[in-house]
Amino acid sequence: MSLAWAQAFALVFDPYNIFVMLVASLFGLFVGAVPGLTATMATALLVPVTFFMAPIPSIAAIVTATAMAIFAGDIPGCLMRMPGTPASAAYTDEAYAMTRKGLADTALGAGLVFSALGGLFGTAVLMLSAPALADFALRFSSFEYFWLVLLGLTCAVFITSDRPLKGFVSLLLGLLVASVGLGNPAAFPRFTFGNIELLGGIGMIPMMIGMFAISEILRFAVDTNPQLMIVDKPIGNVFKGMWELTKKYPLQILRGNAVGTLIGALPGAGADIAAWVTYAISKRFSKEPEKFGTGHVEGIVESGSANNSALAGAWIPALVFGIPGDSITAIVIGVLYMKNMNPGPTLFTNNPQNIYAVYLLFIIANLIMIPFGWWCIKVSKQILKVPRTVLMPVIMLFCVVGSFAINNTPFDVTVMLVAGVAAFFLEANGFPVAPAILGVVLGGMLEENLVTSMIKSDGRLLAFFERPIAASLGAMTLAVWFLPLLLRRLRQLAGIGRAA
Amino acid sequence: MKINDAVWGALFLLLGVAILVHVQSFPAMSGQKVGPALFPGVIAVGLSVCALLLIARGIAAHRQDREQAPWLAAGPWMRSPRHVLAFLVTIGVNVFYILIVDRLGFIPTGVIYLALLFAVFGVRLRNNLVLALIVTLVIHYAFYKLLKVPLPWGVLQSWAW
Numbered sequence A: 001m002s003l004a005w006a007q008a009f010a011l012v013f014d015p016y017n018i019f020v021m022l023v024a025s026l027f028g029l030f031v032g033a034v035p036g037l038t039a040t041m042a043t044a045l046l047v048p049v050t051f052f053m054a055p056i057p058s059i060a061a062i063v064t065a066t067a068m069a070i071f072a073g074d075i076p077g078c079l080m081r082m083p084g085t086p087a088s089a090a091y092t093d094e095a096y097a098m099t100r101k102g103l104a105d106t107a108l109g110a111g112l113v114f115s116a117l118g119g120l121f122g123t124a125v126l127m128l129s130a131p132a133l134a135d136f137a138l139r140f141s142s143f144e145y146f147w148l149v150l151l152g153l154t155c156a157v158f159i160t161s162d163r164p165l166k167g168f169v170s171l172l173l174g175l176l177v178a179s180v181g182l183g184n185p186a187a188f189p190r191f192t193f194g195n196i197e198l199l200g201g202i203g204m205i206p207m208m209i210g211m212f213a214i215s216e217i218l219r220f221a222v223d224t225n226p227q228l229m230i231v232d233k234p235i236g237n238v239f240k241g242m243w244e245l246t247k248k249y250p251l252q253i254l255r256g257n258a259v260g261t262l263i264g265a266l267p268g269a270g271a272d273i274a275a276w277v278t279y280a281i282s283k284r285f286s287k288e289p290e291k292f293g294t295g296h297v298e299g300i301v302e303s304g305s306a307n308n309s310a311l312a313g314a315w316i317p318a319l320v321f322g323i324p325g326d327s328i329t330a331i332v333i334g335v336l337y338m339k340n341m342n343p344g345p346t347l348f349t350n351n352p353q354n355i356y357a358v359y360l361l362f363i364i365a366n367l368i369m370i371p372f373g374w375w376c377i378k379v380s381k382q383i384l385k386v387p388r389t390v391l392m393p394v395i396m397l398f399c400v401v402g403s404f405a406i407n408n409t410p411f412d413v414t415v416m417l418v419a420g421v422a423a424f425f426l427e428a429n430g431f432p433v434a435p436a437i438l439g440v441v442l443g444g445m446l447e448e449n450l451v452t453s454m455i456k457s458d459g460r461l462l463a464f465f466e467r468p469i470a471a472s473l474g475a476m477t478l479a480v481w482f483l484p485l486l487l488r489r490l491r492q493l494a495g496i497g498r499a500a
Numbered sequence B: 001m002k003i004n005d006a007v008w009g010a011l012f013l014l015l016g017v018a019i020l021v022h023v024q025s026f027p028a029m030s031g032q033k034v035g036p037a038l039f040p041g042v043i044a045v046g047l048s049v050c051a052l053l054l055i056a057r058g059i060a061a062h063r064q065d066r067e068q069a070p071w072l073a074a075g076p077w078m079r080s081p082r083h084v085l086a087f088l089v090t091i092g093v094n095v096f097y098i099l100i101v102d103r104l105g106f107i108p109t110g111v112i113y114l115a116l117l118f119a120v121f122g123v124r125l126r127n128n129l130v131l132a133l134i135v136t137l138v139i140h141y142a143f144y145k146l147l148k149v150p151l152p153w154g155v156l157q158s159w160a161w
Helices: A002-012 A015-033 A039-050 A055-072 A074-080 A086-100 A104-137 A142-160 A164-178 A204-221 A242-248 A250-265 A271-285 A298-313 A315-321 A327-338 A346-350 A352-378 A388-407 A411-428 A434-456 A461-465 A468-499 B005-023 B038-064 B081-104 B106-121 B125-146 B154-159
Strands: none
Touching: A002 A055, A002 A352, A015 A039, A015 A055, A015 A074, A015 A352, A039 A055, A039 A204, A039 A327, A039 A388, A055 A074, A055 A104, A055 A298, A055 A327, A055 A352, A074 A086, A074 A104, A086 A104, A086 A271, A086 A298, A104 A242, A104 A250, A104 A298, A104 A315, A104 A346, A104 A352, A142 A164, A142 A315, A142 A434, A142 A461, A142 A468, A164 A434, A164 B005, A164 B038, A204 A327, A204 A388, A204 A411, A204 A434, A204 B081, A242 A250, A250 A271, A250 A298, A250 A315, A271 A298, A298 A315, A315 A327, A315 A346, A315 A352, A327 A434, A346 A352, A388 A411, A388 B081, A388 B106, A388 B125, A411 B081, A434 A461, A434 B038, A461 A468, B005 B038, B081 B106, B081 B154, B106 B125, B106 B154
């Protein structure tokens, strides 16, 4: 145990690793602060580079960059009413209203301090819950895993969209993409149409670069109403008054952290949904809800900490079960497989030093966020001056080279382009992309556990409910599927009853 | 661009049925009841069911309000030639890259790629080519020299550094 911790410290405080974290911080802050570039995009862009690194530095790069990006997204939201990443969108109007009242420093300070606090809280939950869950998961067989994956995918559909039908379509498309190639229990080449490149399946990384970066650049290209990016507000001492806020809103901070971590841990829902939900909770339970929307800091305190705690929460199911908690960890799982750090309970027993190193990375990333974030706020005027007309083409060429670099094949550039165009059109028509990503990541695992279970039970479907944990997971999954329908039906019946 | 749910439904139904037909040709695993056709087969059935629901919903919406739910509606950008051009060029440069990079080499392809994009996004002409060349060289250095990615030299092969 203590030996593993010592190894973890050595891994994390290696000079090369520290250097990677510093560079990743700057990259994350920049990506987060520029509207139109998201934390998920930052992760996708990092993958081709991390491909050439050792496991811990590559995870360090992703952890640091995403934590910084989620905070930095608050900056343009506060100063120009344009959220830097979707995770800041929930409270952008509030923060901008504060800026107009001359309270920009308080809004940014609250974003920064409580982001770091939220990140540390999420990390604490990750450290406490993940090993216990892993212990429990060691007893899982293919039946339990089958239901767990299915439950995760179901959650993703119901949480990420108000239109579950379109979410389902998106999920099924993702699962179909996952079934291309030889990677199935029978090792039979499916949907390859004689193409040798397709035998290995559709590359997950080029696909994600396409879905998260290329689609964003296409949206930029067709944006008929781009906003001018001018900051003319002076910013004072952002740390002033933070201690008073902590004393004034302890319950809100705790609630934001807890709800944020929980939403992060639910498959498919990440920082952006955590922020929307906690902002709504904050308003609902506030003593002064009438002040919300007029430049009131309470909601920013709560949801600003929630989006960063969600980031850490998402790693819980990702590390323990290999089920991503959000789209960032969906990419992370791909990276873990590339580094031979296959997620799952055995990761905790066989290589605990790697897991401890991940905890340390999270703690460091959230601590250095405070000085780095402070500096980023100072130079935000300069960052926002970088013209996006130059930035977007540069990012796209970087995506092309990055996609190529994974396998050194131009075929992956085609995959990136097709995925990007498809994601652009699907999103424009209300199909959420998060379920598709989860489908692609988890398709192989779902099929493997389904087929293994079917072979073990000789095709008896009842066997899926015979082990106690499998039965409860199965019942939960079916409940999520059918309860909404049942409730609607009951409500209709009740409504008809009343009308009559 | 808004496409009516019914149109999407029809497309997905076509896909679902095509997959269902195609998986019938997959072989069984010897001695097992399940094979490689099971998983995509189940997905195809699910997709077809969702597609039928989408069709029903799309038609209902269209009947209720033709204005709100037309079969096909162009987004605001499609009426602006500048944005249509930007959209096409954004996709076009990637197709160009995929087709030509092995023959032309990364550096010339990258410069053309960026210069075209800068032009449609409205970067001032004076800076365009210089900027495109600098960025291409930086990306080439980072990936070719530092990360050892074999980016093709193409026509510059004899000057490779």
